[in-house]
Amino acid sequence: MKVINLFTSSILVTLFMLTLPIMMTNTSMYISKLYPRYVKTTISYAFMISLIPTMMFLHLGQDTMISNWHWITIQTMKLSLSFKFDYFSMIFVPVALFVTWSIMEFSIWYMHSDPYINRFFKYLLLFLITMMILVTANNMFQLFIGWEGVGIMSFLLIGWWYGRTDANTAALQAILYNRIGDVGFIMAMAWFLTNLNTWDLQQIFMTNHENLNIPLIGLLLAATGKSAQFGLHPWLPSAMEGPTPVSALLHSSTMVVAGVFLLIRFHPLMEHNKTLQTITLCLGAITTLFTAICALTQNDIKKIVAFSTSSQLGLMIVTIGINQPYLAFLHICTHAFFKAMLFMCSGSIIHSLNDEQDIRKMGGLFKALPFTTTSLIVGSLALTGMPFLTGFYSKDLIIETANTSYTNAWALLMTLVATSMTAAYSTRIMFFALLGQPRFSPIITINENDPHLINSIKRLLFGSIFAGFLISYNITPTTTPQMTMPHYLKMMALIVTILGFILALELNLMMQSLKFKYPSGLFKFSNMLGYFPTIIHRLMPKTNLLMGQKSASTLLDMTWMEKILPKSISHFQMKSSIAVSNQKGLIKLYFMSFMLTLTLSLLTLSFHG
Amino acid sequence: MSMVYINIFLAFILSFMGLLIYRSHLMSSLLCLEGMMLSLFVMMAVTILTNHLTLASMTPIILLVFAACEAALGLSLLVMISNTYGTDYVQNLNLLQC
Numbered sequence: 001m002k003v004i005n006l007f008t009s010s011i012l013v014t015l016f017m018l019t020l021p022i023m024m025t026n027t028s029m030y031i032s033k034l035y036p037r038y039v040k041t042t043i044s045y046a047f048m049i050s051l052i053p054t055m056m057f058l059h060l061g062q063d064t065m066i067s068n069w070h071w072i073t074i075q076t077m078k079l080s081l082s083f084k085f086d087y088f089s090m091i092f093v094p095v096a097l098f099v100t101w102s103i104m105e106f107s108i109w110y111m112h113s114d115p116y117i118n119r120f121f122k123y124l125l126l127f128l129i130t131m132m133i134l135v136t137a138n139n140m141f142q143l144f145i146g147w148e149g150v151g152i153m154s155f156l157l158i159g160w161w162y163g164r165t166d167a168n169t170a171a172l173q174a175i176l177y178n179r180i181g182d183v184g185f186i187m188a189m190a191w192f193l194t195n196l197n198t199w200d201l202q203q204i205f206m207t208n209h210e211n212l213n214i215p216l217i218g219l220l221l222a223a224t225g226k227s228a229q230f231g232l233h234p235w236l237p238s239a240m241e242g243p244t245p246v247s248a249l250l251h252s253s254t255m256v257v258a259g260v261f262l263l264i265r266f267h268p269l270m271e272h273n274k275t276l277q278t279i280t281l282c283l284g285a286i287t288t289l290f291t292a293i294c295a296l297t298q299n300d301i302k303k304i305v306a307f308s309t310s311s312q313l314g315l316m317i318v319t320i321g322i323n324q325p326y327l328a329f330l331h332i333c334t335h336a337f338f339k340a341m342l343f344m345c346s347g348s349i350i351h352s353l354n355d356e357q358d359i360r361k362m363g364g365l366f367k368a369l370p371f372t373t374t375s376l377i378v379g380s381l382a383l384t385g386m387p388f389l390t391g392f393y394s395k396d397l398i399i400e401t402a403n404t405s406y407t408n409a410w411a412l413l414m415t416l417v418a419t420s421m422t423a424a425y426s427t428r429i430m431f432f433a434l435l436g437q438p439r440f441s442p443i444i445t446i447n448e449n450d451p452h453l454i455n456s457i458k459r460l461l462f463g464s465i466f467a468g469f470l471i472s473y474n475i476t477p478t479t480t481p482q483m484t485m486p487h488y489l490k491m492m493a494l495i496v497t498i499l500g501f502i503l504a505l506e507l508n509l510m511m512q513s514l515k516f517k518y519p520s521g522l523f524k525f526s527n528m529l530g531y532f533p534t535i536i537h538r539l540m541p542k543t544n545l546l547m548g549q550k551s552a553s554t555l556l557d558m559t560w561m562e563k564i565l566p567k568s569i570s571h572f573q574m575k576s577s578i579a580v581s582n583q584k585g586l587i588k589l590y591f592m593s594f595m596l597t598l599t600l601s602l603l604t605l606s607f608h609g
Numbered sequence: 610m611s612m613v614y615i616n617i618f619l620a621f622i623l624s625f626m627g628l629l630i631y632r633s634h635l636m637s638s639l640l641c642l643e644g645m646m647l648s649l650f651v652m653m654a655v656t657i658l659t660n661h662l663t664l665a666s667m668t669p670i671i672l673l674v675f676a677a678c679e680a681a682l683g684l685s686l687l688v689m690i691s692n693t694y695g696t697d698y699v700q701n702l703n704l705l706q707c
Contacts, residue, residue, distance in 0.1 A: 585702035588631075591638075595629040 007053045008066055011085055014050040014093070015136070017042055018129050022122060030118055039121045040104040043128070047097035057090040061476050065138055065202070076197055084138035084201060088264060088329055091475065092135050095333045098463065099253050099340045100128050105456040106344050107245040110351060120160065124249060127153035131254050135261060140189050140199040143262070147185065147226070150255045151178045157250060158242040170238035173537075177235040181225015181259070188218030205268045212269050216276045219266055220283070227259030227313045230287040234533040236310050237294075240302040244347030247302060252309045252343055253336035260316045260328060267325035278408060281321025285411035285418075288314030290530060292421035296428070297526040300357050301346045304429055308383065309339055311418055318415055319398050322405050326478040331394035334468050338382040338390055341460035345376040348453060349433060352446040359429065364438035368446050371454060373434050375461050380426040382464045384497050385419070390468035395419075397481060399493035404482045416496050423500030431508045613655060621648040635690065635697040639683045646676040 021039045024030055029038065057064075067082035104124065111117050130149025137143035151174075159171035191214050192199060196207050223229065228236035239251050250256070263270070263280070270276055288311045295307030312335050319328035349365060349372060350357055366373050378389070385395040399419065402412055448454065488495075519527070528534060624644035631637045654669045656662070687697055694701040 583704075585704045587635075587699050587702055591629040591631075595626070 007056050007064055007085075010049055011053040011064075011083075011093075012066070014046045014053075014097075015083075015129075015132055017046045017049070018125065018132065021125055022129070025122065030122075035118045036104070036108050036121045039125055040101065040108065043097060043101045043104055043125075047094060047101055050094045050097055053085065054090050054094050057085070057087075058474055058476065063087070067138070077193065077199070079139065079141055079199065081142065082138035082200070083136045085136065087326075087476065087478075088261070089135045091329070091333060091471070092261070093132065095336055095467075095471075096128070096131065096135075096254055099336050099460070100124075100249060102456040102459045103245050103249045103340060103344070105452050106248070106347065107243075109450045109452040109456075110245055110347055111243065120157075120243075120245075123153060123157050123160075124245070127157065127250065127255070131258070134258055138201055140192065140201070143265075144185060144189065147182070147222075147258065147262075150250075150258060151175065151182075151226075154178075154239070154250050154255055157246040158239050160243055160246065161241075164241070166238075167241040170235070170241040173238050174235040177228075177232045178225050180232055181222045184218040184221025184225065185262075186218075188215040188222070191215040191218065201265065204266075212273055213275065216266070216269060216273060217279075219262055220276065220280060223259030223263050223317070224283065225259070226262070227256050227317070228287075228310050229259075229283055229314065229317060230290055231283075233287065233291065233310060234529065234536070237303050237306045237529065238533075240300070240306050244302070244343055244350065247306070248340045248343035248347070251306060252339035256309060256313055257316070257332045257336075260313060260320065260332060263317070263320050264325040264329050264332075267320070270320070270325075271323060277321050277323055279321075281318055281408055281411045284314045284317030284319075284321055285408075285414040286314075287311070288318065288418040289414040289421075292418040292425070293526050294529045295425040296421060297523055299360055301349070301359050301362070301429060301433060302343070302357060304359075304425055305339070305342050305346060308342075308422065308425065311422060312339070312383075314418070315395070315398060315415065318402065318411065321411070322402055322407050324398070324401055324479060327394065327398050327401060330471065330475075331398060333471055334382075334390045334394045337460055337463040337467050338379045341375055341457060341464055342379040342383065344453075344457050344460065345372050345379060348372045348448055348457070349376075352448065353440050354443070354445045356440060359432035361439050362433045363436045363440070364434075365446075366434045368438075369448050371457065372448055375457050375464075376434065377430060378461060378464055380430055382468075384423045384426055384501075385493055386497075387494065388469070390464050390466070393468035393472045396493050400485065400490065401482060403489045403492055404485045416492065419493060420496040420500035420503075423497045424504035427501055427504035428508065431505070436512075614652065617648050617652040617655070621645060621652070624648060631699075633698045633700065635687055635699055639680070639687065642683065643676075643680060646672070646680075650676075 021029075021035070021042055024035075024038075029035060063084070063086040065082060065084050067080050069081040071079045071081060073079070104121065107117075107120065107124065111120055114120060127150060130146050130153060132146075134143055134146025134150060137146055155171045155175050158174055159167050161167050189199065192204060195209070196204055198204060225232045236251060236256065240247055242250075270280075291307045291310035291314060295304050295311065298304045298307065312331070316328045316331050316335075319325075319331065349362065349369065352365075352369060352372075353362060356362065382389040382391040385391045385399075387396070399415070402415060525531065624641045624647075627641035628638050628645065631641075650669050650672055653672060657665050657668070690701065691697050
């Protein structure tokens with residue numbers, strides 16, 4: 001039984017350790033130059049300590065729940081501070097800490113010339129803490145605290161360079177789209193409060209309700225907002241205005257998976273609801289295809305990787321739609337490794353080329369940045385599901401399961417097309433950024449010789465290659481994967497990926513020496529993100545404002561209250577009085593004649609008999 | 610007719626003459642208008658009280674109300690003229706330019 005105590009102690013130590021650098025804000029440590037290194041070391045120690053409870057969990061297979069502090073009891077509902085350490089949180093915590101450790105070390109190199117680097121690290125750490133609160137929450141209130149926390153930190157970090165208008169707009173956009181999702185979350189919370197009288201996950205999963213459509217739609221809306229599914233997706237590519245470490249941490253591995261994580265947490269409710277599963281499946285399929293189409297013609301390297309993230313998120317939602325939450329979770333964990341590494345390699349390229357983000361102005365970096373090139377290629381291969389790299393263990397399983405399950409054929413087709421497009425845009429990145437002759441300016445600022453950069457990418461490189469294997473073979477088996485299927489179904493993912501690679505390579509090589517004519521309609525559709533931001537961000541507010549101006553201001557105020565009676569009466573009177581009167585204004589004469597007439601008439605008529 | 614009535618009637622006639630014959634300021638005719646209203650009020654009140662016409666006791670008040678309205682109207686006309694010309698001389702209102 002001592003084993004159990006060590007579990008709770010060590011996990012609480014891990015979580016508490018993360019808050020220590022925040023508590024040092026008012027001391028001299030925060031102002032010194034060692035603060036970033038201090039934060040990085042804290043997170044690496046937290047990672048190593050968190051491995052203890054994870055391995056204990058994998059050995060024993062026992063969920064733990066800690067309920068510390070009773071906060072409030074509102075009539076019949078009790079809210080307390082409670083942590084849930086089950087399969088999902090225990091595997092996610094070390095993965096997230098490992099990735100964050102590497103990103104912190106990368107940030108030391110990337111942001112070293114920033115005067116507010118200490119504040120940057122504090123914000124990143126605050127984000128990590130709120131993400132930990134989110135994944136370890138046992139009741140919906142605590143989850144909501146973490147949910148809002150990651151939203152706020154995302155706002156602060158996207159708008160890090162707040163002097164830039166685009167960054168402010170992007171941060172505001174992120175908040176607005178997340179808010180729309182939060183409405184769904186609150187709807188689910190309200191339903192649980194009124195119908196099940198609780199916000200605790202244990203009690204929610206225990207009660208048997210027939211019609212759970214309303215809270216599940218609310219949760220799906222929340223996931224749509226946070227994980228940038230179709231309809232609430234434009235904030236994710238705009239969020240690339242933030243620094244690259246922010247993109248690597250928030251908008252690839254950690255924050256955007258919060259929506260998927262929420263759906264995974266509530267999977268016992270979704271198991272028996274076929275309607276919601278179909279809706280989830282179709283939403284995920286639309287997202288993954290749409291964002292993959294948009295990624296094909298982008299010219300900014302970070303935007304391509306952002307759309308790649310969005311596409312993989314759509315794939316995770318598809319996995320939830322076919323009722324495989326554990327596979328979706330596995331994909332979350334493996335995706336974190338190679339996506340963070342892809343962002344870090346992009347950051348290395350960007351800094352080396354003196355802040356150049358356009359892939360049309362890169363090229364020929366194959367020999368100049370060998371380590372970055374290697375990790376970029378490995379990351380892209382892992383992303384597309386190259387056999388036995390990390391992505392293979394989750395992505396291939398997902399495609400296989402989708403192929404052999406009784407599901408929506410259209411959604412399946414969309415997912416397969418999106419998979420081949422993944423290969424296509426990965427080829428595009430590699431072709432434009434790495435191969436060929438250099439297209440950047442000849443002043444050489446290329447340098448990847450910094451140990452912080454190399455070590456951080458090296459760690460994630462090992463993760464991208466081995467983590468899939470390590471995680472898959474050490475976790476407790478949950479759902480049984482489909483073992484037998486026809487060979488064409490088994491090879492389906494590989495075939496479409498290779499097809500995507502070959503097509504993209506051929507097209508890129510063929511088009512290299514051709515002149516760029518006017519873009520076709522399809523190109524414009526893809527490049528302008530399907531015209532979605534243009535329409536939604538401009539047309540709808542303009543319609544609302546125009547309607548408001550016309551009905552309230554013009555119609556009511558100006559016309560009905562001013563013009564109809566008061567102004568029209570005065571106008572009419574003045575015009576008619578000018579038209580009718582023909583006097584000359586000789587007032588004294590008129591008065592005199594009046595008096596004279598009166599007197600004369602009095603005198604004359606008084607002598608009447 | 611008793612002395613009171615002749616007195617008040619004479620006051621009314623005097624104000625009336627003042628209204629019709631004045632030199633330059635429009636304000637003086639407005640003042641005489643007020644004098645007319647005052648004398649009418651007194652005559653009406655004395656008549657009603659002397660002859661105990663109880664049901665007509667309201668009429669002096671009503672007369673006052675209408676007098677106030679008309680005074681306001683007269684003053685607004687004065688203000689309009691004063692806005693245009695700066696003074697209220699009656700010569701200004703002469704549209705003939707000779």
